Amino acid sequence: MLFDDEKHLSEFQLAMRQFRRHRFALFCVVLLAGLYLSALLAGFLAPYSYKSEARDYSYAPPSRVHFWEHGYLTRPYIYGTRLTFNEYYQRIYKEDRSQKYPVKFFVKGDPYKILGVWPSSTHLFGVDAPARLYLLGADARGRDVLSRLLYGGQVSLSIGLIGVAISFSIGLLVGGAAGFYGGRVDNVLMRLCEMIMMVPGFYLLLALRAAVPDSFTSVQVYVAIIVILSFIGWAGLARIIRGMCLSLRERDYVLAARSLGVSDARIILRHILPHTMSYSIFAVMLSIPGYILGESALSLIGLGIQDPYASWGNMLSEAMSIVRIHFAPWILWPAFLIFVTVMSFNVIGNTLRDCLDPMLRGEATRDAA
Amino acid sequence: MPHNLLIIHHLTVTAPHLDGEDVLVDDISLEVAPDRVCALVGASGSGKTTTGLAIMRLLDPALKVTQGEICFEGENLLRATAQRMREVRGGGVGMIFQEPLSAFNPVFTLGFQVEEVLRYHTDLRRKDRKKRVLELFDMVGLPDPSRVARSYPHQLSGGMRQRVMIAQAIAAEPRLIIADEPTSSLDVTLQARIMELFRRLKRELSLSFLLITHDFGMVRHLADDILVMRDGGIVERGELATVLADPQHGYTQQLIEASEG
């Protein structure tokens, strides 16, 4: 048993050591950590609440923060904004230099709850009313894009994690059972997986969404979306896990354990599952983008997270108008963040897979399906 | 001697890497005369396969030939152009590999793969090429040549595949055959048959062989001359009978004893 654990650790540790050499992947890990951290601290980092509107500032451009005054470095400040119209009745926002608003730190602003539990209203930075600090510009209703990006990140990033956690658990159960017992159990379970994987994902997503009653609150819709995405996603993971279990089953130490009379459950739990989990991490990483994109796609067409709540997807539904992109290109920020998140997961997942590959190849020869 | 088929002079092959380089073939020189079977014997890692590949200039791109000459029929192959090498490979020197299943392309029929050699080395028309393939299969002792020609590599037994490989190697009428562990993947009875085939081909087609092997038993049955390699260098050479009777080097002695026991 001791030797077995050592072997398990050292193979995975070997892969981890290799991983550390890929600087780009490490950079992506840091990037993701930053994104998730900022999502966690959204309330504090965001100057405004996600629903704080200011109709006078519709599509206001990013505020010009000044750091110099009379040639000296000074505390950052912004000027007030004056709304004017040009000859085409288009909005033009001009700086009103008569009013100066310094950027203050640790200000009191819109109330929020830290981690959803402890109420607070301290924000990292902000300006006094009636000025609005739009670091990344404003949307149609004058809501701060940066704030909504942070709150939106909470939704979009969490759906990825929770969804994949559920899928992975189901996948482990089903794939593990199929891979370990083989034979008829394997056949039936794999047919089931194939049936689910058979329907094109987006269609299934839409159909399942149609089955959700209109009376659901936003929170319930959020949960429903996670459930739907997990339902679509577990089959793929189950297949990968089943493949690994099938080959692991034939390994010497498993045969040894069996010959010693160790029970099936114990074998699965202590020998097979730990290996499977370390080797399937890359599959998990590579499937998270699917969840994030799935939620974004749904929200984009109005079937996902609804207003006033923010998600990166529903922020982009405003961007579906070409005219608006032209005049307010900052509404595309959510797309960029989605891209960065997806790319990071892809890079990490692929790098992990390459690092684990020589070991994967040794095991994967058994099962080609 | 200028009219020896293959003359290797001071060949050194190295594998460069971060901390320096490993020497795989260390300043070896050898000669293969026409109509002789020359056995290159040694354990794995002794550099014999590398030597064989070096002659064909099919070394892994990471390896380097740092010095030496490889003269085939008077021409230094190490200086030959790519075009010339293509003519020599198959046309002047043929090669037989160890594991015939992985040495054949799984998606093409065997007839197709052997016919390719004729297509690029001869001016025969398609019909004549196909005929020649069947003749070659017959020559190497394959029953039902047309069925073999239509078959894919995985459909035949190991012994038959090896014969096809031999047919492929002699198709363009080379003068020298480099055989790298030709029978290691076969069982004993098949080995004997293949060795018999080699003897026959040598006689009928006036071929020379450079037989690369670690199997001393095979050496006894087939070789005219023997070269013993160890750690990249040649430790003993001479005619078979002479070396067997009176081995000079301790390693040779060990090999002989091991094969008898």
Added chain:
Amino acid sequence: MGRYVLQRLLVAIPMLLGMILITFILMRITPGNYLDTMKMDPQFSAETIERYQKLYQLDKPLWRQYLQWIFNVCRGEWGYSFHYNIPVAKIIGGRLLNTLILSLASFFLTWCVAIPLGIWAALRRDQWPDKVIQFGSYIFLSLPSFFVAMVLLFWASQTGILPLGGMYGPNFDRLSLGQQVLEVARHLVIPATALSLGSMAALQRIMRGNMLEVLGQKYILTARAKGLPEGRVIYTHALRNAVNPLITLLGYEFSGLLSGAALIEIICSWPGLGSLMLTAVRSKDIYLVMASMMMGGILFLVGNLLADIALAKVDPRIRYEGR
């Protein structure tokens, strides 16, 4: 060969039945009886409602309803669309064709670009062209297709080179056949590109990987030892083997394609199955939703079957072992 096809068909049919079962269950768990909607709508006469009641056996036990549903599906009776006011079967056909056009265009684009690019990258491993392509593919892989579509549409609006959506312009009926084809092709550029970019990147990586793996095989060494020209070694011997595993992917590629196409259709206003499905979902047009989903599943099955056949043709090992 015929036996192999038969085998695959036999496997496909229970899967199809299973999928129909899934759509049936989904229909049942949707709250609200669709007939209630019909009853409230004055344009539906009592006889029509009665007819539909009979058609779907709604007064009979569930298992009978399921069998009736299967029977109806086989007969081509796929339900009635409340939104469009015509039987579903009539509207699905045209939309299906449009989706296929988009999907196939994207498919060709993907393969025609990714395969040569993958080969090229493999042959210049770790040199500058390869590194640039690898980095580029990570980027294109991760760009959400809807984002690409939006950016392209924006660019089109600025430059006016390509149309901004839809499948054809207003004068379509009056154009000659050749002009019609051209018109559709122009409208196809943006959606097909948006759809393909991600798959191109993914496929290129896989092709490169396969190519590198194949180039390391023994039979490549043999091919060179036979004195074959390098071009033949790479483009005949290596390529044939490198492409084989990609054919197994074909089936799943197709399903992914259909899926991705749906979203792009919506953004680019391409009148296909996906945008139809969205309208159906938004208007709670149940039969339309279910029929679209089922159509998607059938397309996937067909795609898979074709891919299996293609694989058998191309890889003799599979053909002769009947697996």
